[in-house]
Amino acid sequence: MTDRMKISATEAGLVRVFAIDLPADAVAEFTDPDAPDIAAIRDALGAEVLSPDHVDFLRVTELGELGLDGYLVDGLGVAQDEIAADRARLRALRGYVLVLPSRAFAGTAQELSPRTPLRWIGTYAEPGPQNNFTPLTSAAAQGAPMPARPSDAAMSGRVAAIALLVMFLLVALVVWIAA
Numbered sequence: 001m002t003d004r005m006k007i008s009a010t011e012a013g014l015v016r017v018f019a020i021d022l023p024a025d026a027v028a029e030f031t032d033p034d035a036p037d038i039a040a041i042r043d044a045l046g047a048e049v050l051s052p053d054h055v056d057f058l059r060v061t062e063l064g065e066l067g068l069d070g071y072l073v074d075g076l077g078v079a080q081d082e083i084a085a086d087r088a089r090l091r092a093l094r095g096y097v098l099v100l101p102s103r104a105f106a107g108t109a110q111e112l113s114p115r116t117p118l119r120w121i122g123t124y125a126e127p128g129p130q131n132n133f134t135p136l137t138s139a140a141a142q143g144a145p146m147p148a149r150p151s152d153a154a155m156s157g158r159v160a161a162i163a164l165l166v167m168f169l170l171v172a173l174v175v176w177i178a179a
Contacts, residue, residue, distance in 0.1 A: 003120060009109040011102045013128065015076050017068070017121040018045075018114060020057075020096040027096050030117065031057045041098065046113035047105070054104035058097050067091050072124060076101065079127040086122050093121070 005016070022030055030040050042050040063071050069090040072078040076099070083090060098118065114120055 003114065005112040005114070005120075005123075007102075007105045007108070007110050007112060009107050011105065013126040014102045014123055015072060015078055015126065016100045016123045017072070017090075018098040018100070018118040019093055019121055020098055020117055021119055022096070022117045024095070027057075031096070031098075044115055044118045045100075046111070046115065048110045049106050049108040051104050051106040054101055056099040058099060060093050060095060060097060068093055068097060072099075077126045078124040082124040083122075086124075089121065097121070 020027060020030065030044075032038070032040070038050060038052045038055060041055060058068070058071070060068055066074065067090065069083050069087050072083055072090070073080055
């Protein structure tokens with residue numbers, strides 16, 4: 001496979017699916033989770049960094065009626081409309097697949113160049129958050145009333161009181177020094 005896939009350091013919300021084109025007896029060695037840094041998978045992807053905690057190996061028949069499309073939607077949160085065009089192809093897959101969410105790349109910018117035994121099936125997006133900016137109308141949402149700003153007369157009285165206090169302290173200091 002000569003397709004290159006660019007992964008940005010800030011990528012989030014994408015799920016890549018690859019078929020593993022190997023006989024059943026060779027898949028166990030290829031997908032060995034005890035191998036350091038899952039080297040065989042990383043090398044087949046042409047990846048620099050791959051987080052073993054976020055790499056999913058699935059035997060398609062073990063998904064039962066849910067199927068790979070159901071796993072992507074219900075298990076990983078991929079939007080239904082994202083897989084609609086590939087649903088039949090996802091349902092037709094047999095054997096083993098590799099599922100890589102964006103977090104599998106550990107926030108590392110890199111370029112993938114997948115090769116045999118991996119065959120890219122598709123990249124699917126998780127739906128973004130739904131924002132609702134409708135103003136809240138309940139009394140609790142209105143908040144507490146702001147306290148009124150002190151009047152100019154009150155502020156003048158405070159300034160005068162402080163000035164008198166400072167003058168009293170200065171007079172007391174002069175009397176104490178003179179004594």
